[in-house]
Amino acid sequence: MINAMTPVEQVELEMPDEDVRLMLAFQAGDEECFNQLFQKYKGPIVAFACRFSGRPSVAEELAQEIFVKCYMAAPKYQPSARFSSWLFRIARNHCLNEIRRQDYRNPTQSFDETWQGAGNENPETHAHGIQIQKAVMHALAELPEKQRTALLLNRFHAMPYESIAETMDTSLSAVKSLINRAKKTMTKRLDGVLESGDEL
């Protein structure tokens, strides 16, 4: 007996990923499904663009451009990988191109505009918090791009190594090595600032 399944049913069977189902439904013309994906991922994509570029002031613009690209590229989407891997690949490539095109150095330029702190800490703790945040931003910005991407996806988007490998189009062992090196470098660079914090 021939079991005729729609592409959506096929995916539900083979890849139980709700995002993929939504994306295929969008491909079939259901705009509301794209809106659901947009609502789900707008926060993570803004956050990724912000930390990747080190510029909160341009993060929203970058994120909107990423979603426009995602919308336009939807007809070419193949459900061979997780939707989030596909989306973050677009995000990474777009941010990378924009960073190369423009001057995104000096990431702390707009830091003071966005840093709020907890609001109830004493002035010394608040100042140290700012110092740590600036050190984190600098250390992250100084990382080689691949290490930065792998670390961000790992720490802030809870991606398993396998998904990171999919996103970055590389091997599992390469991801393991990238994250290990990134963490070592970050630890080295933050060590001094964090030591001084312990003395407070």
Add this chain to the structure above:
Amino acid sequence: MSCRKQQKNLSALLDGELDDALAQSLSEHLARCASCQKEKAKLERSMQALGTYAVPSPSPSFDSDFSRRLRLAKAEQEKARSPRRFLLWGGFATATAAAAIALFALGVWRGGPAAPAQIVDVELAQNLELLEDYDVVSSLDILEDFDVVSNLDSLMEDEG
């Protein structure tokens, strides 16, 4: 396994990405190695600091800004398609016209018999130089002399 090799796996252990055998080996090593314990603590502390890197949430106008941007992108895509379509049809029309002209010209050149007047004109044109020479020759004085010579006998009889 040396401390250096074990420390390479620290990051994966903390992420839960180390396979069981390596995880057990590293855990056992950590239990007895103060230096690696210190490294692990440093790594955890720096990752905790990284975790405090707060970023702003999307602004209230994010959705409407995106919708506007998407509309613009769609319009641009449509605009980009239009000239291409025009060029495609324009190119097709030009090629068709050129083919029609070429076929017509070929028909005239190789087609049916030409009118007699046209043949006369063509022959005249081809022999123009010869005809001009004929005019020149016909108007030469020598021809007058030829008439005299050819009628010389009768002229002499007249004189005699």
